[in-house]
Amino acid sequence: MMNSNQSATNQASNQAGQAAGQAEEKGNQLMDQASNAAQAAKESMQQAGQQMQQKAQDAAEAVKEATGMNK
Incomplete structure (x- = not known):
């Protein structure tokens, strides 16, 4: 007895064990x-x-067309 x-x-x-378990769970959540x-x-x-790369490609194409290098 x-x-x-x-x-x-x-x-x-x-x-104490419960508190430790709750602290661990909170840590896992964080x-x-x-x-x-x-x-x-x-x-x-x-x-x-990807958007920046596409804009750079579009700008390069525009320069090529403007300077006649696209032909």
Whole structure:
């Protein structure tokens, strides 16, 4: 049979374990959010790069046509 000290110790241990588990879960959630933000930023930068590349190609074509080099 447990005495009151053992019961209080077990209860404190259980609460500490729960707190640690909750902290770990919160950390995992924050890491997921950071990963999602990084992925979104990467995709945005890739899209911007593609748009810039297309504009540069369009400008090069315009110069070729204006100077008659496109023939």
